[in-house]
Amino acid sequence: MAAEAPIHVLNLGTQSVTLAEFARGKVGSLVLKRHQRQEVLADPAADAARLPQIRLAVAELRDAFKLKAGTPINYALSGQLLFTRFVKVPAVAPEKIEEMVGFEAQQNVPFPIEEVVWDYQLASGEKGAGAEQMEVALVAVKADALEELNECVTDAGLRPQKVDAGPMALYNAFRFNHGVRSECDLVVDIGARNTNLIFIEGLRLFVRSVPFGGTKVTEALAKEFGESFAAAENRKKASAYVGLGGAYAEDKDPDVAKAAKVTRNAMTRLHSEIVRNINSYRAQQGGSAPNRIYLAGGGASLGCTREFFSEKFGLPIEFLNPLQNVAVSSSANLEAVSHEAHLLGETVGLALRSLHHCPVELDLPPASVVAAQKDARRLPALILAAACFVLALAGWWFLLQRSATVKEAALEQLSARVTQMQGFEAAMKKTRDGVTALQQREASMLAAAQDREFWVKVMSELNAKLPENFIWVTQLEPTQGGRPLFGAAGGAAPAPQPTPVPAAAPGRKADGPTGPVIDGIRLRGLYLDNPNQDRVIVEYVQNLAKSPLFDLDLSNQAAIITKKSPQNATEWAFDYELQLKLKKPLALP
Numbered sequence: 001m002a003a004e005a006p007i008h009v010l011n012l013g014t015q016s017v018t019l020a021e022f023a024r025g026k027v028g029s030l031v032l033k034r035h036q037r038q039e040v041l042a043d044p045a046a047d048a049a050r051l052p053q054i055r056l057a058v059a060e061l062r063d064a065f066k067l068k069a070g071t072p073i074n075y076a077l078s079g080q081l082l083f084t085r086f087v088k089v090p091a092v093a094p095e096k097i098e099e100m101v102g103f104e105a106q107q108n109v110p111f112p113i114e115e116v117v118w119d120y121q122l123a124s125g126e127k128g129a130g131a132e133q134m135e136v137a138l139v140a141v142k143a144d145a146l147e148e149l150n151e152c153v154t155d156a157g158l159r160p161q162k163v164d165a166g167p168m169a170l171y172n173a174f175r176f177n178h179g180v181r182s183e184c185d186l187v188v189d190i191g192a193r194n195t196n197l198i199f200i201e202g203l204r205l206f207v208r209s210v211p212f213g214g215t216k217v218t219e220a221l222a223k224e225f226g227e228s229f230a231a232a233e234n235r236k237k238a239s240a241y242v243g244l245g246g247a248y249a250e251d252k253d254p255d256v257a258k259a260a261k262v263t264r265n266a267m268t269r270l271h272s273e274i275v276r277n278i279n280s281y282r283a284q285q286g287g288s289a290p291n292r293i294y295l296a297g298g299g300a301s302l303g304c305t306r307e308f309f310s311e312k313f314g315l316p317i318e319f320l321n322p323l324q325n326v327a328v329s330s331s332a333n334l335e336a337v338s339h340e341a342h343l344l345g346e347t348v349g350l351a352l353r354s355l356h357h358c359p360v361e362l363d364l365p366p367a368s369v370v371a372a373q374k375d376a377r378r379l380p381a382l383i384l385a386a387a388c389f390v391l392a393l394a395g396w397w398f399l400l401q402r403s404a405t406v407k408e409a410a411l412e413q414l415s416a417r418v419t420q421m422q423g424f425e426a427a428m429k430k431t432r433d434g435v436t437a438l439q440q441r442e443a444s445m446l447a448a449a450q451d452r453e454f455w456v457k458v459m460s461e462l463n464a465k466l467p468e469n470f471i472w473v474t475q476l477e478p479t480q481g482g483r484p485l486f487g488a489a490g491g492a493a494p495a496p497q498p499t500p501v502p503a504a505a506p507g508r509k510a511d512g513p514t515g516p517v518i519d520g521i522r523l524r525g526l527y528l529d530n531p532n533q534d535r536v537i538v539e540y541v542q543n544l545a546k547s548p549l550f551d552l553d554l555s556n557q558a559a560i561i562t563k564k565s566p567q568n569a570t571e572w573a574f575d576y577e578l579q580l581k582l583k584k585p586l587a588l589p
Contacts, residue, residue, distance in 0.1 A: 169349030190299025241303025
């Protein structure tokens with residue numbers, strides 16, 4: 001008997017992408033065969049690059065697992081993308097539930113209902129004031145954002161099956177490992193941007209999202225140490241931990257001790273948010289105070305996080321182990337599994353969706369997945385119809401072959417069919433030519449899209465390299481060959497002239513643009529009277545020289561700093577002018 005196909009799942013987090021493979025064990029059990037986690041840059045200032053990074057991470061994980069094209073996969077959405085609301089509706093007949101919930105969705109989702117993909121889950125009923133009510137977990141996601149993430153999956157050749165909400169997948173994993181407990185448990189899932197609070201009390205589920213995650217700690221460290229987000233993220237992973245109160249001695253390294261204090265201050269904000277939401281859950285939802293807290297998510301990996309929450313809450317604090325009832329195969333990386341178990345809750349919950357019924361079974365498929373699944377369901381009928389058609393043609397042909405009287409007519413029909421096929425061939429050639437033209441047009445449009453991002457990158461780089469104090473930028477002009485492309489302020493703009501390009505070798509296309517281009521930027525501004533005088537301008541130029549966008553020769557600063565007013569005792573601000581050469585010129589349309 002053929003072996004059952006493995007279950008592949010993908011957790012699309014804000015700062016990491018995890019691909020895992022599970023096998024079906026005996027009596028509805030799961031076996032983790034392997035998993036791999038890929039980091040994604042979490043800098044909020046670089047959100048434009050997040051989707052390309054996710055697309056690249058999914059493709060690299062697919063290659064690492066050597067998955068075939070069309071491999072079915074379940075994937076989970078980060079809680080940051082989701083809108084989750086718990087509403088109570090009157091108990092109605094089953095055929096009217098969807099209509100009632102649809103009305104509630106229109107009232108509660110803060111977007112036009114046609115712009116979102118949403119689903120709901122019924123909870124156990126509870127008595128209202130004189131009438132029976134039902135509690136509904138309503139989850140929605142913007143359709144365009146969902147479609148973009150789905151493209152990251154399908155572009156890697158994977159075939160989406162179920163699209164789950166990360167917090168709900170984590171809840172399913174908790175129930176699979178811990179069953180139904182009468183006391184109230186709280187799962188604190190600390191992500192990169194958000195922290196999901198999952199209250200679990202008996203059969204009851206309640207989820208709240210707090211806008212605090214690991215990036216808040218990184219931003220606090222970057223501000224304290226005056227360094228970039230990436231450098232602060234590396235510092236956090238390498239040596240930062242949550243400072244402990246009381247009589248604990250500080251670290252001997254002053255930077256590590258300072259980072260511990262900054263991290264504790266940031267995590268104290270998260271503690272306050274958790275306390276506020278616990279009080280809200282008890283007061284507004286009629287829930288109980290948590291008896292135990294489970295930590296999950298990448299933010300919980302920060303050193304001394306468990307001790308910090310134990311100190312603050314005075315409750316048993318544990319790292320969530322979603323593999324408690326999941327077997328781990330010898331083929332898995334056991335060391336990685338032991339260190340990252342608390343990060344695998346969503347992947348276990350996703351795998352359970354392909355194994356058996358789960359307490360929460362939400363599905364948020366984008367329109368493209370719905371259409372593909374409908375086509376897949378119609379495929380057997382289409383194949384059967386095609387087979388019947390082919391058999392009918394075969395029988396007809398057989399009869400024609402046996403009938404000598406119609407042989408000549410059959411030959412004529414075949415000749416006509418050949419002529420028709422030749423017409424099809426001509427039409428297909430014309431279509432192929434059209435496709436080639438569209439591909440060429442697509443290439444030019446992609447180049448235009450990349451050029452559109454050029455100035456965003458330039459402005460971000462100029463701002464990022466600007467010293468903190470004593471200097472401003474007041475004017476920016478594109479230049480060609482050191483001359484402004486559009487003339488001085490108030491003057492007429494000269495026509496752009498093509499930049500001379502060396503002749504290409506015979507049979508070879510010239511590299512780069514051959515028409516008018518922007519090959520530099522003239523930057524004007526002011527610098528304040530300060531102790532370092534005009535050194536702030538030199539510092540700015542040195543910072544820009546490290547940028548991948550500019551080609552600056554620091555040995556010839558006179559060619560870069562083309563104007564610099566000396567400081568004097570009568571003024572408080574002085575002019576400067578920089579000529580910045582671009583590494584890659586931008587062609588003008």
